[in-house]
Amino acid sequence: MNNVQNKKRANKSLPFFFKDEFKVFFVIIFFSTILLISTFTFDKVPPILNRGIQPATFPKGLLVLIMFLTTIIYYLSFKNPWKKEKKLPKQFFLTILSFILFVIISKTLDFFLAISVLSIFVSYNWGEKRVFYLLLVGIIFPLVVFIFFEMILGLRFPPGIITNLYYY
Amino acid sequence: MMAPLFSSKLLIVLLFGTLFGLILGVLPGLGPTTGGALILPFTMTLDPLSAIVLLTSIYCAGTYGGAITAVLINTPGTPAAAATCLDGYPLAQKGEAGRALGMATVSSTVGGIFSVIVLVFFAPVLAKLAYEFGQPEYFALAIFGLTMLASIGEGSPIKNLIAGAFGILISTIGKDFMTSIDRFTYGINELSVGIGFIPVVVGLFAISEMLTQSTLLDQVFKRVALKAVKLPSLNDYKKTWKTILRSSGIGSFIGVLPAEGGTVASLIGYSEAKRFSKEPEEFGKGSIEGIAGAEAANNAATGGAMVPTLALGIPGSATTAVILTGLIIHGVRPGPDLFREQPDFLYGIFGAMLIANVLFFIFGFFGAKLFARITLVPNKILWPMIFAVSVCGTYSLSQSIIDVWIMLFFGVLGFFMRRFGFSVVPVIIGLILGELVEGTLRQSLVIFDGNWLMFLTRPIALTFFILSLIALAFPLLRTKKQKD
Numbered sequence: 057m058n059n060v061q062n063k064k065r066a067n068k069s070l071p072f073f074f075k076d077e078f079k080v081f082f083v084i085i086f087f088s089t090i091l092l093i094s095t096f097t098f099d100k101v102p103p104i105l106n107r108g109i110q111p112a113t114f115p116k117g118l119l120v121l122i123m124f125l126t127t128i129i130y131y132l133s134f135k136n137p138w139k140k141e142k143k144l145p146k147q148f149f150l151t152i153l154s155f156i157l158f159v160i161i162s163k164t165l166d167f168f169l170a171i172s173v174l175s176i177f178v179s180y181n182w183g184e185k186r187v188f189y190l191l192l193v194g195i196i197f198p199l200v201v202f203i204f205f206e207m208i209l210g211l212r213f214p215p216g217i218i219t220n221l222y223y224y
Numbered sequence: 225m226m227a228p229l230f231s232s233k234l235l236i237v238l239l240f241g242t243l244f245g246l247i248l249g250v251l252p253g254l255g256p257t258t259g260g261a262l263i264l265p266f267t268m269t270l271d272p273l274s275a276i277v278l279l280t281s282i283y284c285a286g287t288y289g290g291a292i293t294a295v296l297i298n299t300p301g302t303p304a305a306a307a308t309c310l311d312g313y314p315l316a317q318k319g320e321a322g323r324a325l326g327m328a329t330v331s332s333t334v335g336g337i338f339s340v341i342v343l344v345f346f347a348p349v350l351a352k353l354a355y356e357f358g359q360p361e362y363f364a365l366a367i368f369g370l371t372m373l374a375s376i377g378e379g380s381p382i383k384n385l386i387a388g389a390f391g392i393l394i395s396t397i398g399k400d401f402m403t404s405i406d407r408f409t410y411g412i413n414e415l416s417v418g419i420g421f422i423p424v425v426v427g428l429f430a431i432s433e434m435l436t437q438s439t440l441l442d443q444v445f446k447r448v449a450l451k452a453v454k455l456p457s458l459n460d461y462k463k464t465w466k467t468i469l470r471s472s473g474i475g476s477f478i479g480v481l482p483a484e485g486g487t488v489a490s491l492i493g494y495s496e497a498k499r500f501s502k503e504p505e506e507f508g509k510g511s512i513e514g515i516a517g518a519e520a521a522n523n524a525a526t527g528g529a530m531v532p533t534l535a536l537g538i539p540g541s542a543t544t545a546v547i548l549t550g551l552i553i554h555g556v557r558p559g560p561d562l563f564r565e566q567p568d569f570l571y572g573i574f575g576a577m578l579i580a581n582v583l584f585f586i587f588g589f590f591g592a593k594l595f596a597r598i599t600l601v602p603n604k605i606l607w608p609m610i611f612a613v614s615v616c617g618t619y620s621l622s623q624s625i626i627d628v629w630i631m632l633f634f635g636v637l638g639f640f641m642r643r644f645g646f647s648v649v650p651v652i653i654g655l656i657l658g659e660l661v662e663g664t665l666r667q668s669l670v671i672f673d674g675n676w677l678m679f680l681t682r683p684i685a686l687t688f689f690i691l692s693l694i695a696l697a698f699p700l701l702r703t704k705k706q707k708d
Contacts, residue, residue, distance in 0.1 A: 080644050084386070091393075091408065099405045108669040111400040111407060114662050118393045125386045132382075141643055144439060151438040155632050158615075162625060171615055175608035182441055182604035193608040205616045208269060214625055 076141065077133035084126045092119045150181040166216025171198045237274045238576055241281030242583040248282065249289015250595045253437055254610070255302040256286030257652075258429040260546035261422055262613055264553070265620040272554035273572045279547045280573055281580040284336055284526050286543075287486050288584045289595065291328040291519055295321060296596050304486030304522040307494035311507060311514030318510055327456045327512050328519045329588040331468045335520035336581035338472035339479060339527025343534075344574050346480070350535035351560040359671060360679055363664035364688035366657050368695070369538050372481050373650050375695040383646045391654020392661055394419055401659065402666060414626040421549045423618050423631040424655055428648040429542075430614045431635020434607045436642065441603065455589075456512070464516040467497045475521035479528020485541025486522035486529075493521025527577060534558050534570065538657065542649045545656045 098112040154177045162170035176194035184190060205211045206222075213219050248259035260279050267275035290305030295312035308328060315324040357365070370392075374384035397408045398418030409415040456464070471493035478489040497517025498507045507514045529540030530547075537558040539545035551558055556569065563570060587595075618631045638648045672678035679685050 076644060094408065094410075098407055101403050101405065108402075108666040108674065111403050111405045114665070115393060115396045115407060118389050118396070122386055122389050122393070125382050125389070129380065129382050129386070138645070142439075145441070147438045147441055148435060151435055152636065155636070159629060159632065162628070167619075167625070171612050175612060178438075178611070179604050179608045182438065182607075184602070184604040189605055193605055197609050198612045201612050201616050205620055209265065209620055211616075211620045212623065213619070 075133075076138050077130055081126055081130040085123055088119045088123045088126070092116065092123075095119070147181055151178055154178050154181075162214075162216075166218045167214050168198060168202055168218050169216065234274055234277055234572070234576070237270070237278050238281050238579055238583065241278040242285040242580050242587060245282035245285030245287075245580075246289040246292075246584060246587055246591075246595055247598055249286040249301045249305075250292050250598050251601075251606070252293055252297075252299045252301055252599070253433040254430075255290065255543075256283045257425070257542045257546055258433070259286060260543055260550075261425040261429065262610075262617045264422060264546065264550055265617045267550055268553070272551075272556050273569055275550055275554050276547065276556075276569075276573055277576040279550050280530070280577050281583070283543045283547065284523070284577055284580040285584040285587070287523050287526055288329070288332040288336070288519075288588060290522075291332060291515075292325065292588070292592050292595055293599055295324045295328060295515075297599060302486070304490050304525070305518075306487065307490040307518035307522075308515055310494065310518075311509070311511045314508070315510035315512070315515070320510070323456065323460070323512070324510075324515055325588070325592050327460060327464065327515045329585055329592075330456055331464070331471070331516040331520040332523040332588075333581050333585040334468050335472045335475055335522070335524035336526060336584075337578060338469075338520075339476045339524040340574060340577045340581065341527075342476040342480075342524075343527040343530050343577070347531045347535045347570075348563050350531060351563040354536055354560045356684060358668075358682075359664045360668040360682050360685040361688070362660060363668055364679065364682075364685035364692070365536065366538065366661045366664065368688040368692045369532075369657065370650070370654065370661075371692040371695040373653055375698050379645055379647050381696070381699040384650045387641065387646050387648065388650035388654040391651040391656075392658040394424065394651070394655050395658020396662065401663065412626075414624060419630060419655075420621060420627055421545075421652075421655060422621050423627045424634050425542075425546060425549075425652055426614050426618050427631040427634025428638035428641075428651060430610060431631060432638030432642060432648065434611060435635060435639040437603050437607055460512050464513050467500070467513045467516045468520045470496060470500065471517045471520035472524040475524025476528040478521070479525035479540050480531045481540065485543065486525040489525035489528075490518040490522035493524075494518040523581075530573075530577070534562065534573070535560070537660070539653060542652050545652050548656060 095112045095116045098110075100110055100112070154174045157177065158170045158174045161173055172194045175198060176190050179190055179193045184193075202213065206213070212223075215223070244259065244263070245256060248254045248256060259282055263278065263282065267278060270278065287302060287304055290300050290302030291308045291312065293299050293301035294305040294308040295316050298309050298313035300306045300309055312324045312328060315321070370385075370388045373388060374381045395418070397415055399405070399409075399416050400407055406416055474493050474496060475486070475489040478492060479485055494514060494517045497513050498504050498511075501507065501511070501513050503511065503513070525541065529544045532538045532540050533544040533548050535558070537548065539548050548558060556562065556566070614631065615628055618627050619625065621627065638651075641648055641651075668679065669676070679689070
């Protein structure tokens with residue numbers, strides 16, 4: 057209980073733009089506004105064909121609702137500040153980096169290679185240094201999954217430098 | 225009722241589903257929702273009944289499996305087992321882990337079977353009532369479901385509402401189903417068919433959990449030794465039978481309401497067990513009634529949550545949203561017509577849930593010690609493997625790499641949502657109800673010639689709107705009462 061109060065106090069002493077409440081409020085309002093603006097670019101149904109509401113009306117209503125509710129939670133946070141979250145560790149950012157690597161490798165080189173690289177990268181950065189286990193998560197297991205999906209579901213994985221060796 | 229299940233194939237599916245569900249339930253961070261979403265692509269090789277039997281058995285066993293880790297390592301395997309930790313772990317620390325798990329197993333089984341009976345009797349009644357529903361009533365019902373989710377779900381009701389509205393917003397991406405006009409596609413062809421349910425579920429549950437686990441690597445679990453699971457003594461039964469029945473009723477009722485199913489049910493079941501107990505001071509110190517109250521309620525929510533899923537096509541929990549997707553993928557449209565046209569199919573599901581409850585009792589009773597060992601698999605090995613299955617599973621449904629990227633995007637988003645107190649469950653429910661909400665609203669407005677006030681002339685719709693307002697006012701009243 058004391059810990060939570062201390063965290064709340066710590067959050068209270070920060071300038072408003074550093075507080076989690078403001079960051080969340082800003083991000084939601086920012087993206088909602090962009091999406092709301094984009095709803096005005098949706099095609100309109102000609103009045104003669106239009107039955108009920110225009111296709112843009114429903115998403116517009118939802119976005120306004122989201123912005124309204126976000127403003128309420130931000131207003132309420134003045135009375136009841138959120139607890140300050142712990143700083144994210146290095147491994148979190150490395151895991152995010154592995155996702156980016158995955159997207160790049162799967163797009164440019166190979167889907168299977170991307171899974172292998174991510175698995176080894178994540179496992180290593182999370183503390184696994186034994187080569188056998190790195191090979192297990194990075195090569196043996198993805199290979200089993202690959203063959204399983206290929207044979208049981210008849211799935212055809214996207215072409216790539218390694219996948220092509222299997223298919224051709 | 226059991227006749228459709230007397231085939232060796234279905235029994236194998238049931239056996240596999242129960243075992244797989246138990247493993248998922250035991251592993252903290254995974255659970256029946258993530259597991260169901262991951263296994264959904266594999267169900268494409270099965271007939272519809274086998275597919276849904278697999279998913280429901282995972283649901284029942286996974287919900288119970290969470291209790292094993294809750295008792296032995298003080299970490300709920302699933303969120304629904306959080307209340308079980310409060311008394312399960314202290315009792316295990318006293319050297320009575322076998323007794324704690326025995327009570328958890330018995331009360332889970334009783335709760336689960338009770339809820340299947342509720343499902344068998346209540347779902348057809350609700351389905352019959354649904355014949356009276358037109359588009360305005362379905363719209364009002366969906367709104368009621370979302371407000372209930374916000375109101376009695378975990379965390380801040382306003383944040384839950386934002387998450388629910390966001391889920392509905394995701395469902396609007398792609399071609400408008402009434403006019404075929406593109407919405408939020410920004411010229412990307414792959415987005416014109418909309419965003420699939422599986423990439424979002426796997427992202428919000430599995431990938432966001434992987435990111436959460438990356439922040440918890442220094443966490444050390446202390447596992448309590450377990451010799452064997454013991455059946456509760458006669459004295460324990462005398463002490464808890466009323467609690468088990470009460471919590472079974474509470475769990476079934478909460479399950480029927482579209483909310484976070486077992487999680488909320490177990491918390492209410494636990495607090496009611498404490499309120500009615502002759503020894504409330506024992507709660508939190510290893511009370512056997514506390515374990516019974518929480519476990520009977522969370523398993524009772526499984527059958528309850530299936531009632532609106534099958535009768536109305538409105539999911540009662542995140543896992544039933546996955547089951548609902550399974551039904552739709554296999555060409556089965558839930559609702560009143562399902563009860564009239566395919567009774568065998570439904571009886572198969574009811575029977576499978578009943579057998580799954582018996583099976584997890586047997587597996588739990590004799591295999592808890594073995595299942596507990598699964599928690600010894602280190603996260604640095606487990607999560608990269610789950611990632612590989614998540615990626616291939618997500619890719620397999622429409623063989624689109626964009627789906628995999630969407631999964632990763634929702635994984636990161638889900639992590640930050642959870643970090644800042646937004647539950648991801650309303651996003652899932654909002655996504656699955658989105659088309660129903662928008663479709664019924666727009667069709668109603670066509671019927672009413674654009675007059676919104678006409679909703680108030682329909683008694684059933686009006687009742688749901690009033691209930692929605694009550695649901696929204698409930699958290700405010702609760703906060704005011706707590707302040708007073």
